[in-house]
Amino acid sequence: MIHRIDLRGTHSDGRDVLPRAELNVESAMDLVRPLCDDVRARGSQAIREITARIDGVDVPQLRVPAKNLRDALQALDPDVRAALEESIRRARIVHSAQCRASHTVHVAEGATVTERWVPVSRVGLYVPGGLTVYPSSVVMNVVPAQEAGVKSLAIASPPQKDSGLPHPVVLAACALLGIDEVYSVGGAQAVAMFAYGTEDCPRADLVTGPGNVFVAAAKRLLKGVIGIDSEAGPTEIGILADDSASPVYLAADLVSQAEHDPRASCLLVTDSPTLLDEVEKQLRLQVGATKHRERVETALSSQSALVLVDDLDQGLAVVNEWAAEHLEILTRDADTVADRVTNAGAVFVGPYAPVSLGDYIAGSNHVLPTGGTARHSSGLSVQSFLRGVHVIKYSQEALAAVAHHIDALGSAEDLLAHVNAVRVRVPR
Incomplete structure (x- = not known):
């Protein structure tokens, strides 16, 4: 065995x-590239056709109606609801402690560098639904994004053949977390939808969440068009x-x-x-x-x-x-x-x-690096949804104090316009 x-x-x-x-993400990329190109060109119609062809599911309406979310939560088994609520509570305790505060460093008299932590504006969260369904992955994706302060969150999860909607427990978990933008879309076409946007779904800045090899291939293909967390295997x-x-x-x-x-x-x-x-x-x-x-x-x-x-x-x-x-x-x-x-x-x-x-x-979070990438990568966290932005503020005197260093470095790199941009402010 x-x-x-x-x-x-x-x-x-x-x-x-x-x-x-x-x-084998490289091989899968050859298969997902035309799918992603089709979504870019034809939007939601392409997604519906791809879903019908590959998954055998007819999804006339990609965005899940609010009523289906409410109904799923109302029908949720009380024991499952209690477990999800406790999972959410514990995840918030851990992930809220990861939040970073902005701070200012005084480099010299009149010279400061402030590091601000800014959440991405919009995130597409992928929740798999192949061999099994993962309402727990809704919690693991949504909680750190919410704790980071992301204002716009959308979830995509594969439609079930019997309903054309994501699994009802996934929908219930979304409703518990206050997520009302949910799409019946799986696979590479979900990543493309978030990357390019469609008439139904505005484009996102970042896509997170585990998926199959085709989801991983789409993430690799579209990285740069959209930010990604990892290519989970x-x-x-x-x-x-x-x-x-x-x-x-x-x-x-x-x-x-x-x-x-x-x-x-x-x-x-x-x-x-x-x-x-x-x-x-x-x-x-x-x-x-x-x-x-x-x-x-x-x-x-x-x-x-x-x-x-x-x-x-x-x-x-x-x-x-x-x-x-x-x-x-x-x-x-x-x-x-x-x-x-x-x-x-x-x-x-x-x-x-x-x-x-x-x-x-x-x-803790269960969206974690696979395939040996834990040597250099971390699991999903609040930091996954934040960007560090340096804010630099110098007085005229502080700039003058380092102008000769900029003279030297700019000249060494043969970038004399860099030197001039300082010297027009603080002449020699």
Whole structure:
């Protein structure tokens, strides 16, 4: 079901052997380019035709009527509503603490530089709806944007075949958060709609949210026309464990991420051969009993592995190299071990912080870097929706005090008009 990689005695970080799902965005770009061009040229009509052709859904009206949002919220299961409300509450606590205040630095007498944090004006938020639906992703996208102060928020989510609308729980989550601009649009055409604008949907400045390879390809293609958060790939979990960890917990966590997608990647790294044996036994039991068995088996057998290392030092090197979207630490003194993690989208510490907690209600964000991009990228946050703007103010005396430096640097770069722009204000 899942193969083993033995790195003992090699001092290797596994760089050349660790599995990971391929996200062939370049190939997908050839498919999405004509779709995006069509949306640019023909707007909403193109979106409706593409949706009918690719998704097999007729969507005569792209924007979801307000009544459907109200009806979805009214029909929402009370337990699901309570869970969404608690998820929103906790996410607001975490994300409100990320807000940045403007500040002014006094560089010299009469010379200041102020850094202002300004939210983008309009954001298009994408909520996937392929193999499953993600009302939790509504929360994870909307809350940080609202806390950042974004004034205009629109959501796009794929229409369901039975209704031509996004999933009702997604609509209910939008209504809970006060979002009334929602579109029955999925895939690359949703990104193009936000990038170019249509007669139904004004263009946005930024698009965020996870999606399939075609959404990722459209983001790459249109980056520059529109800002993007990331090209999110298939979900992944890394776990670093020692012999103190519960094999029942470990197997459950591997299965939980594998059920997302047959292309999910799951990596368990440990210095305990006995633990791996016990985890394999548990996987056989738990996979056989899980609802999405075929999906889980594909993920575990295709791009997942159990990795044996000499010790936790080597284990840390392996998980830092793999740079997982989600990384669990289930070891003795897990806090100290977690402090040594440098590359991960989010780190889950100890036996009672499974990835499922972060997916729904921890307060953290679940829109995280995948495919090893956690080496250089962060998850979605308030900062994703803010721009830092420097405001420079100098008195005549302060400018005169540095004019000779501008003389020197402008002359060195042979940009004498730069020098003149200063000297007309403060002559030599």
